[in-house]
Amino acid sequence: MEVLYGLHPVEEAIRAGSGRLDRISVARERRDAKLDRLSSLARSAGVRVSVEPRDQLTRVAKTEAHQGVVAYLRERAFLTIEDLLVPAADGHHRFFLALDGLEDPHNLGALLRTADGVGVDGVILPERRSAPITATVAKTSAGASEHIRVARVTNLVRSLEQMKKANIWVIGLDERGTPDYTDFDFATDCVLVLGREGAGLHDLVKKTCDHLLRIPMAGQVSSLNVSVAGAVVMYEAMRQRQASKLNPVVQPKLAALAKPAKKPKGLGSI
Incomplete structure (x- = not known):
């Protein structure tokens, strides 16, 4: 228990x-x-x-x-990826968070707290090489771990491919990525993928992503702590998604990134 x-x-x-x-x-x-x-x-x-x-x-x-x-x-009953992929009842664009091998329970708790704060539709965690949801995670999340929908998957890459087939964009965060996170249109169905502390995304997960975004850094260090980086991007996504409800006209520069005329590499592919 x-x-x-x-x-x-x-x-x-x-x-x-x-x-x-x-x-x-x-x-x-x-x-x-x-x-x-x-x-x-x-x-x-x-x-x-x-x-x-x-x-x-x-x-x-x-x-x-x-x-x-x-x-x-009592023991937590995790969801499956199929549970998360059920279309939203109100038809809103879905926003998910996937964590690729996060091991620090404090980072996991902080990200679950932020995910709940921005209203993500679900979090995807791999079964292996990932911090479990423990009392420390729950305490760090300030109780958000009891509200958020969490799916445990045996193979993260396979689950991301399933999301592609459901026309959900797979967006990774990488310090060598391009463009900046503020230049991507999050007002669409998408999943944000965050990597391990220090090492970042696994190569295969990185290749599965449709886009790799970066957070520009003006100082001497090259990246932020993963829970801080995740919070920065998730709140930008929430800002854009709220703005799109008020103004349905999508800015051309954002539309060019997330909704190109041609079918993008990876979306719906295997």
């Missing part, structure tokens, strides 16, 4: 109503309004609440940073 700790992450797990939350334990030594409200919220949602010594919560959470509350969650 998974554990989740911290006031805000546990509150988000209760509000998510996913059915994964089995029970929560609160520290006997901590009695204050915040913890009382959380306990009341849990009981209102039909979640059992028990009182335990703080040391017991520390042993379960494996950290003293649990803020006096630990939640016990």
